[in-house]
Amino acid sequence: MKEVVYTGENLLIGNIGHFFVVLAFCTAIFSAVSYFFSANNNDHSVWKKSGRWSFFLHAFAVTGIFVTLFTIIYGHYFEYQYAWQHSSKSLPWYYMLSCFWEGQEGSFLLWMFWNAVIGILLIFTVKSWESPVLAIVCLTQIVLGSMLLGLDVGEIYKIGSSPFSLLREKMATQAPIFRTPEYLAQITDGRGLNPLLQNYWMVIHPPTLFFGFASSIIPFAFAVSGLWVSKYKEWLKPALPWTLVSVMILGTGIIMGGFWAYESLSFGGYWAWDPVENASLVPWLLLIATLHLMLVYKSTGTSIILTYILSIAAFLLVLYATFLTRSGILGDSSVHSFTDLGLSGQLMIFMFVFYALPLFAIVKDKRQKLILNLVYWSFFVLNIIIGIVNKDANTFTILKWIDIAIFLAITCWFVIRLYQTFPLSRTEENFKSRELWMFIGSLVLLLSAFHVLLVTSFPVVNKLFGTKIAVPNDTIPYYHFFQLPIAIFIGFLTAIGQYFKYKTSDSKTILFNILKTFIVALILSAVCVFIFEIYEPKYMLLLLAGIYAIVANLVYIFDALKGKMNVAGGSVAHIGFGFMLVGILVSSAKKEVISINQTIDYGKSMDAKAKRENMLLFKGSSIRMADYEVTYKGDTLIGPNTFFKVHYKGIGNNEEFTLEPNAQISNNQLNANPDTRHYLTHDVYTYVSNIPDRNKQNSEPWSASKTQEISVGETITTANGTVTFESIDKNAKPEELRLKDEMWGANLKINANGKIYSAKPIFAIADKSFYTIEDEVKEAGLKFQFYIKAGENGKVSAFLEISERPPIRDFIIMKAIVFPYINLLWGGVILMIIGFSISIIRRAKDYRRTLNTRLKD
Amino acid sequence: MKTINIIILIVIASAIAIFAGAYSDSSRYSDFATAKQNITTEYHIVGRLNKKKPMVYNPLKNANRFEFYLMDSLGNEAKVIYSEPKPTDFDRSDKVVVIGRFDKPDGDFIANKILLKCPSKYEGETAAK
Numbered sequence: 001m002k003e004v005v006y007t008g009e010n011l012l013i014g015n016i017g018h019f020f021v022v023l024a025f026c027t028a029i030f031s032a033v034s035y036f037f038s039a040n041n042n043d044h045s046v047w048k049k050s051g052r053w054s055f056f057l058h059a060f061a062v063t064g065i066f067v068t069l070f071t072i073i074y075g076h077y078f079e080y081q082y083a084w085q086h087s088s089k090s091l092p093w094y095y096m097l098s099c100f101w102e103g104q105e106g107s108f109l110l111w112m113f114w115n116a117v118i119g120i121l122l123i124f125t126v127k128s129w130e131s132p133v134l135a136i137v138c139l140t141q142i143v144l145g146s147m148l149l150g151l152d153v154g155e156i157y158k159i160g161s162s163p164f165s166l167l168r169e170k171m172a173t174q175a176p177i178f179r180t181p182e183y184l185a186q187i188t189d190g191r192g193l194n195p196l197l198q199n200y201w202m203v204i205h206p207p208t209l210f211f212g213f214a215s216s217i218i219p220f221a222f223a224v225s226g227l228w229v230s231k232y233k234e235w236l237k238p239a240l241p242w243t244l245v246s247v248m249i250l251g252t253g254i255i256m257g258g259f260w261a262y263e264s265l266s267f268g269g270y271w272a273w274d275p276v277e278n279a280s281l282v283p284w285l286l287l288i289a290t291l292h293l294m295l296v297y298k299s300t301g302t303s304i305i306l307t308y309i310l311s312i313a314a315f316l317l318v319l320y321a322t323f324l325t326r327s328g329i330l331g332d333s334s335v336h337s338f339t340d341l342g343l344s345g346q347l348m349i350f351m352f353v354f355y356a357l358p359l360f361a362i363v364k365d366k367r368q369k370l371i372l373n374l375v376y377w378s379f380f381v382l383n384i385i386i387g388i389v390n391k392d393a394n395t396f397t398i399l400k401w402i403d404i405a406i407f408l409a410i411t412c413w414f415v416i417r418l419y420q421t422f423p424l425s426r427t428e429e430n431f432k433s434r435e436l437w438m439f440i441g442s443l444v445l446l447l448s449a450f451h452v453l454l455v456t457s458f459p460v461v462n463k464l465f466g467t468k469i470a471v472p473n474d475t476i477p478y479y480h481f482f483q484l485p486i487a488i489f490i491g492f493l494t495a496i497g498q499y500f501k502y503k504t505s506d507s508k509t510i511l512f513n514i515l516k517t518f519i520v521a522l523i524l525s526a527v528c529v530f531i532f533e534i535y536e537p538k539y540m541l542l543l544l545a546g547i548y549a550i551v552a553n554l555v556y557i558f559d560a561l562k563g564k565m566n567v568a569g570g571s572v573a574h575i576g577f578g579f580m581l582v583g584i585l586v587s588s589a590k591k592e593v594i595s596i597n598q599t600i601d602y603g604k605s606m607d608a609k610a611k612r613e614n615m616l617l618f619k620g621s622s623i624r625m626a627d628y629e630v631t632y633k634g635d636t637l638i639g640p641n642t643f644f645k646v647h648y649k650g651i652g653n654n655e656e657f658t659l660e661p662n663a664q665i666s667n668n669q670l671n672a673n674p675d676t677r678h679y680l681t682h683d684v685y686t687y688v689s690n691i692p693d694r695n696k697q698n699s700e701p702w703s704a705s706k707t708q709e710i711s712v713g714e715t716i717t718t719a720n721g722t723v724t725f726e727s728i729d730k731n732a733k734p735e736e737l738r739l740k741d742e743m744w745g746a747n748l749k750i751n752a753n754g755k756i757y758s759a760k761p762i763f764a765i766a767d768k769s770f771y772t773i774e775d776e777v778k779e780a781g782l783k784f785q786f787y788i789k790a791g792e793n794g795k796v797s798a799f800l801e802i803s804e805r806p807p808i809r810d811f812i813i814m815k816a817i818v819f820p821y822i823n824l825l826w827g828g829v830i831l832m833i834i835g836f837s838i839s840i841i842r843r844a845k846d847y848r849r850t851l852n853t854r855l856k857d
Numbered sequence: 858m859k860t861i862n863i864i865i866l867i868v869i870a871s872a873i874a875i876f877a878g879a880y881s882d883s884s885r886y887s888d889f890a891t892a893k894q895n896i897t898t899e900y901h902i903v904g905r906l907n908k909k910k911p912m913v914y915n916p917l918k919n920a921n922r923f924e925f926y927l928m929d930s931l932g933n934e935a936k937v938i939y940s941e942p943k944p945t946d947f948d949r950s951d952k953v954v955v956i957g958r959f960d961k962p963d964g965d966f967i968a969n970k971i972l973l974k975c976p977s978k979y980e981g982e983t984a985a986k
Contacts (some may be wrong), residue, residue, distance in 0.1 A: 359949060431859040436860075443868045451875045458883070468886040470901040473956040473969045478882055482875055614942050616920040670945040688941040806917075813920045815943050 008184040008449065009079045009166070013072060013303075017164035020064035024112070025145035027058035032138035039131035039229055048131055052123060055134060065148070066113055069106070069163050073099050081170040082106070082163045088192035089560050098197045101206040102345065104326060105163035108147045110207060111628075113143055114214035122218070127851065132225030133218075136357070141218055143350045147343060158808045161343060195640070195671045197666040201260035209257060209280060213318050216283055218242040219290055220315035220354075223308050227361035230382045232296075232421060233304065234524045239311070240294050241843040247287045248836035256561060267685040268817055269588070270825075273471075275330045279321035279454040285449035286314040286697060288361025289442035297433040302425060303312070303439055305418050310446070313359050315351025319354060323347045329459050343485055345387065346846075356495045362417045379406065398463065398764040402500050432507060434500035445658045448486045455479070476588075484538060491545025491581050493810050494574045495521070495552035498560070517555050521548035532586045532821065542585050549578030559642040569842055576828045583825025595624035595816040614689050617646070619810040621754075627651050632812055633658070640664050641673075644688050644812050648677070661814070682820040690813040702783060702803040710800045720781045720804055721752025728798070732762050741766045744788060745771075746800065752780035754809065761786035781807035875949075884956070889933040889966065896959045903954050905928040906981070914943040927966070929957060938969045946973055 034051030038044045048562055069082065073096045078084040085105070086099040100106035119137045126133055150162025167187070168178045177183050196202070222239035227234050257277065258270035268597040272276060290310040296303045324330055327344035356376050363369045386399055386760040429436045455478075458469045472478050499505075499513045503521060529535070553571040561568050617623060622631035633645040641662040651654045661675040674687035710716065715724045732745025745760040761784040762773040776783040785801040886899040903917045906912075907926040923943040924963055928934045954972040959965070 429864075431860070441862060443864070447868065447875060450872055451879060454876065454879050462886070469880070470884040470886050470956075472882060472884040473899055478879075481882070482878065612921045612940070614920050616916050672945065690914075690920070690945070693918065697930055783862075807915070811916070813916050 004179065004181055006168070006183065007181050010077055011166075013068060013075075013077065014080060014164040014166065017065060017068040017072070018162065020061045020068060021145070021148050021150075021162065021164070024058055024061035024065060025142065025149060027054045027061055027843060028138050028145050031058055032135050032142060035131045035135035035138060039135055039225070041130065043131055050132065051134060051138075051323035055123065055138065058138075059120055062109075062112050062116045062141075065109060065163075069100070069109065070096065071585065076815060078190050078191070079166055079168075079184055080163075081167045082164045084167050084187065084190045084405065086190070086193060088190040091193060091198075094200075095193055095198050097207075099193055099203050100211075101202075102197055103163070105148055105161050107164065107206065108144055109211065111214050112141060112144045112148075114207075114211045115144065115217065118214055118218065122242075129222065129225060129235065129238055132228050133221040135223055136221040136527065137217055139353070139357075143346075147346060160346065162387070163379060195673075196264065199260060199264045199673075200731040201256060201263060203649050205256040208249060209253030212246060212253045213280070213283070213322075215242070215246035215249060216287060216315045216318045219287070219311035220245060222453055223311035224358050224361045227358060228310075230364070233301075233495075236294050236307070237847050240291075241840050241847060242299065243287060243291050243294060244313075244840045244843060247284065247291055248833060248840065250280070250284045250287065251836075252829075252833055253302075254284060259826070262685075263676065264673045266674050266689065266815075268593075268685070268687075268815065269591070270822075271584075273452075273455075273475050275456045275459075276325050278452045279324050282449045282453045282456070283314045283317045283321060285445050286310050286317060289445040289449075289805050292438045292442050292445075296438050300433075300435045302435060303442075304422050305415075306439075306442065308358075309415070309417055310442070316351070316354060319347075319351050322496075323351060324460070331464060347728045348704050349380075349384070351385075355407070356410065359414045359417075360481060362414065362421065362809075363508070367847055405631070406465075432500060432505050434497060434502050434505070437493060437500055439465070439491060439498050441497065443531060444486055444489055444493070448483060448490075451481075451482045451486075459750065466733050484542060485580060486496065488538075488541050488545045489544065491549045491578065494577055495545070496547040498553065498556050498574075513555075513559070514552075516692070517552040518548060520555075521551040524551065528582075532590060534586070539585060543582060544595055546578045546581030546585065550575050553578065566838065566842060569835050569839030571835070572838060573832045576831030576833070579824050579828030579831060581828075583821060583823070583828055587819045587822040587825060590820045591628070592818045592820075593815065594628070595814060596625070596820055612812050614815050616811055617811050618753075622649075624651070626804055626815055626818065630816070632814075633799055634810070635812075644814075646675075646686055646812075646814065648684065659686045660686070663691075665686055665691070678823075680823060682818055683822050685819060686814060687816045688812045688814050692809070692811060694808075697806070697808045700805045702805050705783075705785070705801045705803040707787075707799050707801040709797050711798065716800070718782065718802060720807055721750055722802070723782065723784075723802065724749040724751070725798070725800065732760060739764075739766075744786075746784070746786040746798065748775075748784060748800075750777050750780050750782060752777070753809070755779070759784055763788050778808040779810075781805045888929040888931045889935045890931065892966065893959050893962050894904060896962060899958050901954055901955060901956050902927070902929050902966070903952065905951050906953055908951075912943075916942065924965075927953060934963045937968050938965045939971055941971075944973060945969055947971075958986075 031051050031054035034047045034054060038047035038051055040045065072080050072084045073087045074093065075450045076083065076087070076089055080101075082103060082105065086102045087096060089114075092101070099111055104779050115137060119141075122133055122137065140369045147160045148162055150165060151159040153159060168183070177186060180186075219239050219242070222235040226235035246830055254277070257280070261267065261272070262270040280385045287310075290307060291841055293303045293307040293310060297307055300525065323344070327586035329344070358371070360372065363372055383399065383403065383615055386395060390396065453473055458471060461467060462469060462601060495517065496514050499510050521544060525540070525547045528543055528547060529540055532543070534540060553574040557563060557565075557568045561571070565572075593613045596612055615623060615625070617630065617632040619632050619634055622629050624630070627650060629649040629651055631647040631649070633647050635642050635644045637643075642665055643660040643662045645658055645660055646654075657677050659675040659677055662673050664671040669693060672687050672689065674685055676686070677684040708716065710725050712725055712727060715722050717723075726749050727747045729745040729747055731743075733739070733741070733743040741764045743762050743764045745762045748759045748761070750757040750759060757777045757780055758780070759775040759777050761775040763786045764771050764773065772787065774783055774785045783803040783805075787799040787801070788796060789799060861926040884899050884901055887902060889902060891899045892898075892902065910926040912923075912925040920942055921940050923939045923941065925937055926934055927937050927941075937957075939955075950973040955966065955968040956970040956972075957966060957968040957983050960967050
């Protein structure tokens with residue numbers, strides 16, 4: 001076949017992009033190596049400098065990739081697969097940012113970008129920790145960079161997937177379109193962005209979440225560095241403010257995702273325990289526990305082992321979460337996981353490398369280290385080779401068990417080495433000390449994370465062990481069975497924790513403070529039970545826990561801290577947590593589906609049990625839902641979205657509003673977005689779950705027509721309604737018809753489904769012949785023809801020919817939910833963020849102060 | 858015994874309880890034949906839509922009833938009844954997970970939840986030109 005020379009392609013920009021990808025990859029390697037030698041040679045200044053400058057170059061290259069890809073999307077260079085698949089010409093620029101995270105390559109790029117930002121921030125703030133910490137950051141950059149390389153190895157395997165691939169390269173088969181050199185002229189627009197992502201929350205949620213994910217490298221890098229350069233405890237102080245940043249931003253990212261789901265997904269809520277959500281929650285829980293343990297260590301010097309384990313585990317779980325969501329393994333269990341891009345092998349290598357890092361760091365003996373390296377990496381290579389070459393299932397089974405054994409061995413070895421490095425303290429723990437309660441709280445958070453992780457990992461367990469475990473349909477009670485008691489426990493701990501002092505405290509004062517605040521909380525809860533109408537004991541307990549957390553921390557700020565807000569970060573965050581508990585409890589326990597039609601009897605026994613949570617609303621007619629009279633007013637098309645106007649009118653009050661849930665309709669598939677009326681005390685949430693299939697309705701066949709004689713005033717009954725022949729219009733010629741023909745029309749009144757329609761079929765007399773003009777009432781499913789015939793005896797009679805089919809009626813099927821007091825949740829989140837910000841400032845100042853005093857010494 | 862040891866024991870015990878609880882309350886991926894034998898238990902059934910047989914959704918009659926035929930991985934077919942509106946994107950997906958149980962051994966499969974396996978939620982279909 002002759003080589004086709006394509007015209008109109010802009011290959012330069014893609015080459016620039018490729019260049020940046022390769023540059024970023026190489027500089028990351030160079031920087032990692034430099035920093036590695038710097039760290040191993042007592043902060044060797046030449047190595048350190050070279051590491052630093054190559055990291056700057058690396059950050060420049062990553063930014064370059066970002067800018068190039070954005071230019072491709074912005075300039076609509078559809079010869080590039082990424083632009084073609086994820087964008088279209090009509091996208092506004094801010095949604096072009098969302099194109100980045102629609103595809104996997106873009107989200108890895110985003111991660112890399114944040115890592116570069118974090119790396120630069122670290123270079124300028126961590127002083128003596130720069131070399132080891134940056135070496136580890138660079139290592140992640142190498143692995144992430146490899147995901148973008150798009151290098152072909154042999155016929156089938158490739159390393160990474162480049163965002164700068166051309167469309168014609170990516171197409172699996174030699175598509176006919178690419179036989180013409182001018183193929184590009186035929187591609188006028190891209191496939192566009194998934195409508196679900198065309199939402200302002202989707203512009204800011206993924207970058208926030210990814211910053212959270214990326215920042216989890218910081219506690220990991222510090223912990224591993226601490227082991228590596230044998231400064232076992234000094235890393236905690238610089239790592240603490242960064243861990244706070246990580247917790248705050250990851251938490252914000254998660255909750256933004258919840259808010260996005262609430263605002264624009266139609267599953268009816270903000271949290272569904274979906275595996276993808278869980279995968280981001282687990283590292284967050286671990287980071288929170290880490291944070292508390294770091295504080296314990298800072299004040300008392302205990303809990304160091306668990307701090308190490310959790311700091312390391314949080315990042316490993318981020319990697320695991322990435323693997324879960326990117327490898328396609330969640331396929332059957334999640335509604336929104338990515339499909340496999342062929343990167344799952346690479347993701348496994350990613351985990352493989354980072355899992356062993358802490359162990360390499362803790363082993364000091366040169367010979368042991370060498371053996372460990374040899375064994376681990378040869379095993380690593382063996383795995384890859386068998387993974388690629390072998391096709392025999394038995395070998396895989398053996399390899400699987402060996403893998404599991406080795407991972408267990410590594411974990412055990414690591415923990416044993418930790419115990420050897422940090423001997424346990426011999427002192428008896430004191431129940432009157434704050435650190436013990438914080439330690440217990442961290443363990444409980446760990447249990448919560450363990451539960452979520454376990455359930456989310458069912459698909460992995462199934463794959464490994466051939467089991468067939470699935471999360472039951474009733475997801476929420478399944479999770480809450482354990483998570484609810486944990487939340488109650490954590491709520492109470494949050495309330496009492498701060499009243500204890502580190503080491504030991506005075507029993508009487510503690511008891512007095514705890515009791516005092518508890519009584520206030522108890523009274524408030526009793527009131528709230530009636531306001532929120534929560535009567536189930538377990539929910540009442542959770543309510544009490546939430547309110548207790550709020551009250552106790554509020555009192556603590558004014559009583560113990562004397563209102564000094566700059567040290568009250570923890571208390572403010574705890575108050576926020578209390579509000580979140582109450583908000584989550586009330587909005588979900590008291591959430592009420594109001595679109596339940598009590599008046600229609602569906603007849604069959606099965607349907608009586610069914611949920612009936614969706615209601616059909618004909619255009620123009622209204623139905624009562626809870627305290628509202630709800631009317632569907634019709635739809636309008638704005639851009640690609642159809643907006644359905646649903647009017648709510650309060651019964652017995654003046655409340656009145658219109659919600660406009662919308663949907664993108666293609667091939668009669670509905671991509672629905674809800675609309676919500678926000679009140680201070682509740683939200684009215686509405687989405688359209690189905691609409692009539694218009695194509696199908698229009699193609700329904702007509703029944704065989706029936707003709708019958710009819711006289712004025714007479715009424716005919718059909719299956720779809722009654723037809724009354726009201727009068728004859730002897731001058732029925734429509735104005736637009738400039739014909740001489742004489743036209744008589746039949747004025748028909750149709751009474752169908754409780755509505756009156758009119759129709760006027762026409763009988764026309766031309767010169768020597770006659771013809772008819774039919775008329776149709778789509779909403780009644782009736783079609784009419786009108787004839788006038790002269791009988792044998794000269795009598796003129798009128799005939800009406802009627803065809804029937806199912807009526808075409810405009811309606812929507814909608815679901816409406818009332819979420820009470822959901823603002824408590826959002827308010828709690830904001831308080832929590834404020835609390836974290838206060839703490840970050842305090843801890844960062846703290847760290848700077850110690851740096852300064854050390855310099856003066 | 859030191860306090861810390863007792864705490865750690867309690868935590869380990871709780872972890873085991875969580876493991877056992879999560880496992881015993883979980884559901885199973887299965888097939889129609891097994892589900893028919895055990896009509897009191899809920900199962901996850903992965904299957905393919907039989908597009909030759911009718912999919913019935915008549916919102917005018919009942920907006921909360923949708924019926925279709927599903928073929929499980931072993932090739933057994935059953936009529937599935939879902940008491941919700943027809944899920945959007947249903948026509949595009951061919952692999953479907955239904956969660957539910959049979960109403961009676963020779964009856965229909967009552968799905969409480971349907972998970973659709975579209976080419977991808979985020980990425981759109983892979984190019985097929």
